[in-house]
Amino acid sequence: MNIRIFDDLETLYKEAAEMFAALSVKSIQEKGRFAVALSGGSSPKAIFKLLATDEYAGIEWNKIYFFWVDERWVPLNDEKSNAKMTFDTLLDKVPVNKDHIFPMYKDDVLPEDYAKEYESYIRTILGDEGIFDFILLGMGDDGHTASLFPGEEILHEKEKWVSAYYLQPQEMYRITLTEPIINKAENILAVAFGESKKHALNEILNGEYQPELYPMQLIEKKENFLFFTDHKAMGK
Numbered sequence: 001m002n003i004r005i006f007d008d009l010e011t012l013y014k015e016a017a018e019m020f021a022a023l024s025v026k027s028i029q030e031k032g033r034f035a036v037a038l039s040g041g042s043s044p045k046a047i048f049k050l051l052a053t054d055e056y057a058g059i060e061w062n063k064i065y066f067f068w069v070d071e072r073w074v075p076l077n078d079e080k081s082n083a084k085m086t087f088d089t090l091l092d093k094v095p096v097n098k099d100h101i102f103p104m105y106k107d108d109v110l111p112e113d114y115a116k117e118y119e120s121y122i123r124t125i126l127g128d129e130g131i132f133d134f135i136l137l138g139m140g141d142d143g144h145t146a147s148l149f150p151g152e153e154i155l156h157e158k159e160k161w162v163s164a165y166y167l168q169p170q171e172m173y174r175i176t177l178t179e180p181i182i183n184k185a186e187n188i189l190a191v192a193f194g195e196s197k198k199h200a201l202n203e204i205l206n207g208e209y210q211p212e213l214y215p216m217q218l219i220e221k222k223e224n225f226l227f228f229t230d231h232k233a234m235g236k
Contacts, residue, residue, distance in 0.1 A: 001221035027133040040082025043191040048090035070147035071104035073173035111164035132185040139192035143200035143214030147176035193230040
């Protein structure tokens with residue numbers, strides 16, 4: 001795991017956008033495509049807005065396949081939808097191939113059934129190895145990432161790549177990539193900053209291994225795992 005601590009968020013967002021652009025070039029040169037899984041939240045939103053500017057017009061958007069890390073089970077026009085945010089800030093503003101976009105929601109389908117369908121989409125694009133070229137993660141104040149929340153059975157999933165379940169504290173269904181497929185990715189970037197993240201981040205980096213309490217610990221601390229944060233979150 002490589003940790004980069006930034007003095008300001010604008011620089012952090014810029015470096016994340018640069019990483020996305022550079023990896024897209026490398027992957028498209030090597031494989032003819034760039035397969036990514038994106039997160040929702042304020043940090044990705046700022047990164048997506050940057051990627052939609054003319055500065056990144058050289059990205060071969062039509063060769064990128066877009067999946068999501070996780071999603072609230074709400075319609076795609078709902079303000080809580082991660083997909084809606086991504087369309088509003090990025091996908092509706094760049095020349096993507098609409099057939100390369102796989103939102104984590106579908107009308108008139110049970111979430112558990114769509115989780116199986118979603119995994120089939122991943123297999124169609126990535127094959128049975130299921131290796132994403134790039135995954136963008138966030139982290140909650142409680143140390144969760146994707147929809148891998150503390151104390152939930154989903155933390156123990158080792159077979160499925162995608163799973164849906166009812167998250168009682170939020171009184172809603174969530175659908176998410178699971179730990180096995182996240183850890184397969186060639187490149188992982190996690191973004192978490194601010195005072196509210198300090199306790200969880202300290203436990204994840206320095207505490208004992210307790211993924212039931214801090215699910216971000218499930219993400220293996222390999223060389224391909226990059227963590228962008230700031231001094232407020234890192235503390236002393």
